[in-house]
Amino acid sequence: MGAGGLALNLRTFLARPALQVAPELLGATVRVDSAEGAVLIRLTEVEAYEGPADPASHAFRGPTRRTAVMFGPPGRLYVYFSYGMHWCVNVVCQPDGTAGAVLLRAADVVEGIELVRRRRPGVRAERDLARGPARLAASLGLTGHDDGTDLLDPSSRAQLVTGRRTAEICNGPRVGISAGAELPWRFWLSGAPSVSRFRPGKTRSGRLTT
């Protein structure tokens, strides 16, 4: 098959608002190669961050040195350092010149689980390996060094492969933000064991439509 054509379709797929792209990324896989081996994960939870219109987005106040990648072409990784100790990974959306990104919040490890366990010693449950944005980044071995990596360039060590969804999609409020927290822009696969347990709002009966 023509890898170039596939990449072109993916580019078009990603050059849309994050709100549209985010739910469709669920079930897709991300592969990251390294000297130690490859790790393959299947996305189970994501969050949409739009551009300047979204008060919770890093792009809210326009482009800065850190957020420059978000304003560039779609299909690249936006990796940022958070809370002084964690890395978080986004996939850039929207056409070149417009900001938007999808935060990768959780995933199931499909391949390379031995390597992931070496990277995350002390984690027992398999579902916890990549549950949460910082854990996901750690599992993949991604850091600020990978900021700007083009997921659609075959020579990149990180690759995005669209996949078939196998479960229903749920949505709800985003996690860990103050502004725009009421927007239901977090999406996850129903019943996926690796989905974050965080439920902001403290509503115990936070049952979302099936």
Place this chain on the structure above:
DNA sequence: TCGCTGATCATCT
């Protein structure tokens, strides 16, 4: 299972 807290630093005001 839930809720609180400390750790720790790049980025921006």
Place this chain on the structure above:
DNA sequence: GATGATCAGCGAA
């Protein structure tokens, strides 16, 4: 100088 798209560990219920 303040802030944060977080996590792990702890104690209480």
